[in-house]
Amino acid sequence: MSQTPGSGAGQAGLLNSGAGGAGGGENLLFLTDEQLRKGIEAMFFAYRGFTADPDRILETMDYGRAHHRALHFIQRSPGTTVSNLLGILGVTKQSLNRVLRSLIDDGHVRSEKGRRDGRERHLFLTPSGEAMEKQLSDAQRARMRAAYRAAGPAAVQGFRQVLEAMMDPGLRDYYNRMRDGG
Amino acid sequence: MSQTPGSGAGQAGLLNSGAGGAGGGENLLFLTDEQLRKGIEAMFFAYRGFTADPDRILETMDYGRAHHRALHFIQRSPGTTVSNLLGILGVTKQSLNRVLRSLIDDGHVRSEKGRRDGRERHLFLTPSGEAMEKQLSDAQRARMRAAYRAAGPAAVQGFRQVLEAMMDPGLRDYYNRMRDGG
DNA sequence: TTGGAAAGTCAACAATGCTGACGTAAATTC
DNA sequence: GAATTTACGTCAGCATTGTTGACTTTCCAA
Numbered sequence: 001m002s003q004t005p006g007s008g009a010g011q012a013g014l015l016n017s018g019a020g021g022a023g024g025g026e027n028l029l030f031l032t033d034e035q036l037r038k039g040i041e042a043m044f045f046a047y048r049g050f051t052a053d054p055d056r057i058l059e060t061m062d063y064g065r066a067h068h069r070a071l072h073f074i075q076r077s078p079g080t081t082v083s084n085l086l087g088i089l090g091v092t093k094q095s096l097n098r099v100l101r102s103l104i105d106d107g108h109v110r111s112e113k114g115r116r117d118g119r120e121r122h123l124f125l126t127p128s129g130e131a132m133e134k135q136l137s138d139a140q141r142a143r144m145r146a147a148y149r150a151a152g153p154a155a156v157q158g159f160r161q162v163l164e165a166m167m168d169p170g171l172r173d174y175y176n177r178m179r180d181g182g
Numbered sequence: 183m184s185q186t187p188g189s190g191a192g193q194a195g196l197l198n199s200g201a202g203g204a205g206g207g208e209n210l211l212f213l214t215d216e217q218l219r220k221g222i223e224a225m226f227f228a229y230r231g232f233t234a235d236p237d238r239i240l241e242t243m244d245y246g247r248a249h250h251r252a253l254h255f256i257q258r259s260p261g262t263t264v265s266n267l268l269g270i271l272g273v274t275k276q277s278l279n280r281v282l283r284s285l286i287d288d289g290h291v292r293s294e295k296g297r298r299d300g301r302e303r304h305l306f307l308t309p310s311g312e313a314m315e316k317q318l319s320d321a322q323r324a325r326m327r328a329a330y331r332a333a334g335p336a337a338v339q340g341f342r343q344v345l346e347a348m349m350d351p352g353l354r355d356y357y358n359r360m361r362d363g364g
Numbered sequence: 365t366t367g368g369a370a371a372g373t374c375a376a377c378a379a380t381g382c383t384g385a386c387g388t389a390a391a392t393t394c
Numbered sequence: 395g396a397a398t399t400t401a402c403g404t405c406a407g408c409a410t411t412g413t414t415g416a417c418t419t420t421c422c423a424a
Contacts, residue, residue, distance in 0.1 A: 027335065030330060030335045030338050030339075031327055031330055031331060033323065035330075035338075036323040036326045036327055036330070037258070037319075037323070038342070039326050039330070039338070039341070039342065040232075040254075040319075040322055040323070040326060041258075041357060041360065042341075042342055042345040042346060042357065043228075043229065043232050043345065044251070045345070045349045045350075045353045045354070045356070045357050046225075046344075046345035046346070046348040046349050047225065047229050048272060048349070048350065048353060049348045049349045049350050049353070050222075050225050050348055052350060064409090064410055064411070065410085065411085066410075066411060066412090069226070072222075076219070076223075081370085081371095082370075082371065082372095083369090083370065083371080090230060091411080091412065091413090092412075092413065092414085093370090093371075093372080094372090094373085094374095094412090094413080094414085095411065095412055095413075097371080097372065097373075098410095098411080099411085101372090101373095114370095117370085117421080117422070118370095118420070118421055118422080119369070119370040119371065119419095119420060119421055119422070120370065120371080121370085121371070121372095137219075137222075140222055141215060141218040141219070141222070143348060144218045144221050144222060144348070145213055145218055146347065147344050147345075147347035147348040148212060148213055148217075148218070148221070148344065148347075149213060150343075150347040151340065151343040151344045151347050152343075153209065153212045154336075154340055155339070155340030155341075155343040155344050156212050156217075156221070156340065156344060157212075157337070157340060158333065158336055158337030158338065158339060158340020158341050158343075158344075159221070159224075159337075159340050159341045159343075159344035159345070160220070160221065160224055161332075161333040161334075161337040161340075161341075162228075162329050162330065162333045162337050162338060162340075162341035163224040163225065163227075163228035163329075163341070164224060164228070165328065165329035165330075165332040165333050166228040166231045166232055166325060166326070166329040167227045167228050167230070167231045168227075168230065168231045168234060171227045171230060171231070172227070174227070175223060175224065175227050178223065246378090246379055246380070247379085247380085248379075248380060248381090263401085263402095264401075264402065264403095265400090265401060265402080273380085273381070273382090274381075274382065274383085275401090275402070275403080276381090276382080276383085276403090276404080276405095277380065277381055277382075279402080279403065279404075280379095280380080281380085283403090283404095296401095299390080299391070299400095299401085300389070300390055300391080300401095301389065301390050301391070301400065301401040301402065302400095302401065302402085303401080303402070303403095
């Protein structure tokens with residue numbers, strides 16, 4: 001099982017530079033390099049905002065962004081296994097283990113040996129873990145909610161479409177299966 | 183001068199949990215916690231995809247994501263100053279200096295003492311720096327282009343609207359001033 | 365019973381953040 | 395003209411989070 005699927009965003013298109021004249025009848029001005037660069041910057045700046053609020057809270061908790069990610073996906077799929085989480089987060093088991101270790105030691109995550117398959121560990125949030133996750137999630141959702149509200153439902157739909165198209169195929173499948181549901 | 187502006191995504195809204203009944207006449211289903219969580223995951227997975235292709239190239243160059251960011255914004259605003267870049271990137275001068283130092287030493291960036299204000303250093307890409315930036319940018323734009331093409335122009339507009347609404351106000355201004363132009 | 369998968373752990377290292385302190389040059393202010 | 399502030403560079407030290415590589419334990423499945 002691979003953690004780095006095929007990618008597959010290889011083939012470039014027309015309109016590689018300059019102002020694009022409408023080539024075949026469609027208006028493809030949104031594919032100019034200029035527009036794409038603006039999109040890249042939008043992603044960069046928005047992601048900064050996206051993580052800013054939880055990061056501030058995490059600092060007071062003596063945890064980092066990696067802990068937040070683990071908490072989020074355990075909350076999302078209670079009982080998920082370590083190796084499932086590895087696939088979702090795309091890090092090495094050593095890196096994830098370090099994060100899980102501290103969360104378990106601090107009593108925020110419970111690790112339960114699998115009953116069907118004893119090698120697996122199923123992960124759950126404890127009440128204190130749930131409280132932490134909620135605090136972080138509330139902050140992040142507040143920003144998201146404000147952005148959604150400001151942009152409106154139609155924009156939100158487009159937002160989700162573009163983001164989904166930007167994912168690696170393997171992660172897109174995870175994304176679509178996650179309580180969509182499955 | 184501050185590097186961390188006001189933020190200001192504090193106030194939470196209605197519909198904080200469960201299924202939302204249309205409250206005032208508008209359909210606000212897109213603001214449910216469930217929808218917001220999906221949006222958060224979409225941001226996470228999409229950002230992974232967004233950085234994946236340049237990251238692979240950077241590995242072969244012995245540089246990291248931080249170098250890419252510097253190259254990008256110097257390309258975007260040739261002659262920009264160090265302190266301007268600090269504001270955009272949101273890191274400390276020590277952190278940025280380490281990255282710029284290696285790019286300058288390797289001949290990819292040229293630093294020129296300001297003529298009007300001798301304290302400032304204006305940054306430019308050398309030909310080799312431009313080539314590097316282009317290679318990274320091409321890869322990132324290819325993914326962006328594919329996503330844009332798959333989602334269509336209306337979705338792209340919504341995508342940009344939501345991202346812009348998600349930024350911190352200070353960065354939103356930078357974003358809008360950047361060759362929009364200014 | 366054996367091979368391999370899942371997990372945990374130790375050690376070492378790299379990239380990229382951070383703080384604090386200090387120095388220099390140049391602009392600005394008093 | 396002197397004092398202060400600003401922009402930049404740099405040294406030292408440290409934290410987080412990512413990486414390899416090696417090794418062990420557990421345990422399912424053939």
